[in-house]
Amino acid sequence: MQQEALQFAIRVSDLVVGFGRQVVIDHLTLDVRKGEILGLVGASGGGKTVLMRTIIGLVPRRSGSIEVMGRAVGGAQDVNSKKIARQWGILFQQGALFSSLTVRQNIQFPLRENLVLSQQLMDEIATAKLEMVGLSPDDGDKFPAELSGGMTKRVALARALALDPAIVFLDEPTSGLDPIAAGEFDALIQTLQQTLGLTVFMVTHDLASLNTVCDRVAALADGKIVAIGPMRDLLLSEHPWVRAYFHGKRSQMLQPKAS
Amino acid sequence: MLCEPAVCYLTCVNCLNLRLVWLRQVNRSGAARLRNDYSPIWKRNKVLASEPLLTATPAGDLLELRPAGSWTAANVVTLETLTAAIVPELDRAGNVRLDMTGVSELDTLGAWLLEKLSRRAATAGHRAETIGAAANYAGLIEELHQVNRRNPRAAPARNPLLVKLDVVGRAAAGTAEDVTIFMQMLGSLFLALVGVLRRPRSLRVTSLVYQLYKVGWQAIPIMVLITFLIGAIIAQQGFFHFRKFGADSYVVDMVGILVLRELGVLIVAIMVAGRSGSAYTAELGSMKMREEIDALSTMGLDPVEVLILPRIIALVFALPILSFIGSMAALYGGALVAQFYGDMGPAIYLARLHEAVSVTSFEVGIIKAPFMALAIGIVACSEGLRVKGSAESLGRQTTTSVVKSIFLVIVLDGLFAIFFASIGM
Numbered sequence: 001m002q003q004e005a006l007q008f009a010i011r012v013s014d015l016v017v018g019f020g021r022q023v024v025i026d027h028l029t030l031d032v033r034k035g036e037i038l039g040l041v042g043a044s045g046g047g048k049t050v051l052m053r054t055i056i057g058l059v060p061r062r063s064g065s066i067e068v069m070g071r072a073v074g075g076a077q078d079v080n081s082k083k084i085a086r087q088w089g090i091l092f093q094q095g096a097l098f099s100s101l102t103v104r105q106n107i108q109f110p111l112r113e114n115l116v117l118s119q120q121l122m123d124e125i126a127t128a129k130l131e132m133v134g135l136s137p138d139d140g141d142k143f144p145a146e147l148s149g150g151m152t153k154r155v156a157l158a159r160a161l162a163l164d165p166a167i168v169f170l171d172e173p174t175s176g177l178d179p180i181a182a183g184e185f186d187a188l189i190q191t192l193q194q195t196l197g198l199t200v201f202m203v204t205h206d207l208a209s210l211n212t213v214c215d216r217v218a219a220l221a222d223g224k225i226v227a228i229g230p231m232r233d234l235l236l237s238e239h240p241w242v243r244a245y246f247h248g249k250r251s252q253m254l255q256p257k258a259s
Numbered sequence: 260m261l262c263e264p265a266v267c268y269l270t271c272v273n274c275l276n277l278r279l280v281w282l283r284q285v286n287r288s289g290a291a292r293l294r295n296d297y298s299p300i301w302k303r304n305k306v307l308a309s310e311p312l313l314t315a316t317p318a319g320d321l322l323e324l325r326p327a328g329s330w331t332a333a334n335v336v337t338l339e340t341l342t343a344a345i346v347p348e349l350d351r352a353g354n355v356r357l358d359m360t361g362v363s364e365l366d367t368l369g370a371w372l373l374e375k376l377s378r379r380a381a382t383a384g385h386r387a388e389t390i391g392a393a394a395n396y397a398g399l400i401e402e403l404h405q406v407n408r409r410n411p412r413a414a415p416a417r418n419p420l421l422v423k424l425d426v427v428g429r430a431a432a433g434t435a436e437d438v439t440i441f442m443q444m445l446g447s448l449f450l451a452l453v454g455v456l457r458r459p460r461s462l463r464v465t466s467l468v469y470q471l472y473k474v475g476w477q478a479i480p481i482m483v484l485i486t487f488l489i490g491a492i493i494a495q496q497g498f499f500h501f502r503k504f505g506a507d508s509y510v511v512d513m514v515g516i517l518v519l520r521e522l523g524v525l526i527v528a529i530m531v532a533g534r535s536g537s538a539y540t541a542e543l544g545s546m547k548m549r550e551e552i553d554a555l556s557t558m559g560l561d562p563v564e565v566l567i568l569p570r571i572i573a574l575v576f577a578l579p580i581l582s583f584i585g586s587m588a589a590l591y592g593g594a595l596v597a598q599f600y601g602d603m604g605p606a607i608y609l610a611r612l613h614e615a616v617s618v619t620s621f622e623v624g625i626i627k628a629p630f631m632a633l634a635i636g637i638v639a640c641s642e643g644l645r646v647k648g649s650a651e652s653l654g655r656q657t658t659t660s661v662v663k664s665i666f667l668v669i670v671l672d673g674l675f676a677i678f679f680a681s682i683g684m
Contacts, residue, residue, distance in 0.1 A: 131407065
């Protein structure tokens, strides 16, 4: 039992989340293994982002339990949550960079708040992170408003990785990027996942990234996980929504490769 | 557990728990023997794991660095001390070998500090090699080996005097720019107005009514309250001081003329600048940030006509009305104070007021209102359009908008005072 708990980065069990009368997440159970890249798919407005935001404690839940790296999240133990917060990095859909700080200051922000280290080392780490996500050190002095969409995502990823978290949550990391940039971003996530040993929880609609980077894919429909497993298992799934998702016109291009 | 003191400082690792142990060994054979002695102790240390350590063993011209324990961000204070302390040793030594076998945990920060050490040796022209890294950290070490190669040039420090001059110069140039922007906005507003006069259907009636409701109707309670209090305070001060000269009855003159000519409109204009002007700037500013204004332009619509004209027209209508209501409230406040503090009944107060003020006083006040409204509206809207991408810029522009419009309102009031004096009103 103990050993089993250790091998999961995130354990969500029997989770219920709703707003007013509407129930978005309905008794959902999901385990994310350590060191894997898990892709979460679901209909637009189907609760993917809500699930992610519930796990990181931004949305209150009605019932159920969430464990991150073996620690319970949210609820009464908010003090506890702050400790957990250092273990994860989050890439928001719009980047959510602090608009009044430069790129470098944005990356340094988690370092400055959580650690005691010299400015010189902080600068070096920030530049190292910038280069790790494929930006040039000169971009460090720019303000978020001066960045393109792809650069914003890279900077947001660098900030999410600033503290070398164990888990990274990515909310639609490749949305709004051209296929080449999206492909590069996928490769980047994969490289960083391997070098830093990350667990990645990725909400995405990008069939290509599901196919190339994700170790497992979970499908969210009607507030539940209806299918989970490697991509080829999901392609064989009989669930009507999953079939419609992966066998629709737009996903035909995946067929020859996957089967 | 304890080593022979003669052997080295190694004992410190275990017994004194010093974080940094330098092994100074003069002869090479001694160093070799040392390493043999060292390894079992070392392995015991590895079990402790969490506390980071860095040991340096010189062997001839080769300095062997053995980091150990958990080289992660959580231990950053220790790590920085450790690496800083080893630097002099490193500079004296020749080639460097980094033996990573003892490292139990490694993250970017730790890997970077180690990379910095080997890079320091490499830049001094020596050979630096890394051995024994665990397979899962090899990628990270390799990755950090690539980064930070090219440091961006630090901007040269500038002469503080020049910086001050620069600020002053930019502020002066900024004033000229402010005037230009004000004039541009006035001009485009005029153009939009002409357009609306030619095609009256293009006036956004819904928007205009909604803005009138927001800046006019909803502002009435607070305006009435503030002006009522101001009127009452002026009257109270008047009675308190004029009573000494037996000039009680002139308090009504003072309240009447002051409120109708100056204070009624001025107070209301300042309140409107703070209340509605700031709202305009923030609304337009956040629309600018979210590219809503660009979206309007690309649909072939003029943002001035759609967004700004209804807002400014609403202000121009609302401010005189608010000034009138405010003046009445102030006079009423004066009357109440006259009755309960100055022992002057309402009938006498009204009779005195009738003698003291004329329609001219009222006109002088109310004529100013639309001009002040125009100034407030133009400043608020043009500041809103100057908002850049950041949240900070939105705040700065909103502050600027309020400060500037209050300043302009007071300047306008002064200009009108001169104007009315010269035409004898």
